[in-house]
Amino acid sequence: MARAGEAVLLPAPWYFNHQMTLNMLGIEARPLPCLAAGGFVPDLAAAERLIDGRVRAIVLVTPNNPTGAIYPAAVIAGFAALARARGIALIVDETYRDFLGDGAGRAHELFADPAWRDTVIQLYSFSKAYAVPGHRLGAITAGPAAMAGILKILDSFQICPARPGQTALAWAIEGLADWRAATRSTINGRIDAFRTVMQACPGWAISSIGAYFAYVRHPFAGVPAERVAEALATGRGVLGLPGSYFGPGQDGHLRFAFANADEAAIATLPARLAGLAP
Incomplete structure (x- = not known):
């Protein structure tokens, strides 16, 4: 090309x-x-x-x-x-x-x-x-x-x-058509669950969501996304990729992937994000 x-x-x-x-x-x-x-x-x-x-x-x-x-x-x-x-x-x-x-x-x-x-x-x-x-x-x-x-x-x-x-x-x-349809419904249920729990996370905001991913704006103005991601991983057991990995001007965002996190795990996010100080 x-x-x-x-x-x-x-x-x-x-x-x-x-x-x-x-x-x-x-x-x-x-x-x-x-x-x-x-x-x-x-x-x-x-x-x-x-x-x-x-x-x-x-x-x-x-x-x-x-x-x-x-x-x-x-x-x-x-x-x-x-x-x-x-x-x-x-x-x-x-x-x-x-x-x-x-x-x-x-x-x-x-x-x-x-x-x-x-x-x-x-x-x-x-x-x-x-x-x-x-x-x-x-x-x-x-x-x-x-x-x-x-x-x-x-x-x-x-x-x-x-x-x-x-x-x-x-x-x-x-042969797996029904299984794939069920998996799609499960993933879409996790999207709905993620949207719901993020409403209970003050300062955090979903900028876009779909398929496996949510692109979320973090509340720490001026703090590099990589530092926020490190604090989440080491202090709260939450893995998210810093927006800076996805190009310039993305330090205000993190990418969360929820395809392998069930709704019970997603429901723990408000407690994990509360009081974070990267």
């Missing part, structure tokens, strides 16, 4: 592995600021202003890591139109798409467009929804031109995942 010296628009705050990979390849990770006031959804007009001759792709991550923000279908469609008009790729990372709200329909209509192969590359991971993170199983949906380059790169790394995992997934896609 891009060579050293070129650029990719990356929503900021960003998933740090995306940014680190681009840096290692000599490709500029050009921040596309996503603001709390806008629900951390990227702004189409802002993206258009950032595109110049060096930009080769736009990345969207929805549901987002780290913010949990879920991009509306109309926003995704707008970015597809922008990418097509500017002759660049739209890369849509949907690792957490299985954890949309109960009853949610399609996340977007990108593949209803007969010309999607000229622009769209979709990334998906089986690790989360199927609980198989160590097997490194995923999927890429792309047109023939993009896929030819992708397969060449994969052949120099993994070649292909181990066959037993692939064989199990062929059954699990249909």
Whole structure:
């Protein structure tokens, strides 16, 4: 998609592995600021202003890591139109798409467009929804031109995942449908529980929440998020990643992941956060 010296628009705050990979390849990770006031959804007009001759792709991550923000279908469609008009790729990372709200329909209509192969590359991971993170199983949906380059790169790394995992997934896609639906409902219940308990935590505020993650503003103005996270981990037994790990200007936030915390554990947060003094 891009060579050293070129650029990719990356929503900021960003998933740090995306940014680190681009840096290692000599490709500029050009921040596309996503603001709390806008629900951390990227702004189409802002993206258009950032595109110049060096930009080769736009990345969207929805549901987002780290913010949990879920991009509306109309926003995704707008970015597809922008990418097509500017002759660049739209890369849509949907690792957490299985954890949309109960009853949610399609996340977007990108593949209803007969010309999607000229622009769209979709990334998906089986690790989360199927609980198989160590097997490194995923999927890429792309047109023939993009896929030819992708397969060449994969052949120099993994070649292909181990066959037993692939064989199990062929059954699990249909065989675990009910289990996945139940897991989605469980995760959505934890989102509701997290929202409720944070109302009892003075000074703390959820800026965005969805899928596995809540992006939470902490109440300690001027205190680096890393220091707040350290105090929570060592003093209160609460693990959260500092916002500074996800890009510049994020020191006011922490990312909490609650996928493996049941509602009883989530209910202990007000007591754990009370009186914290990092």
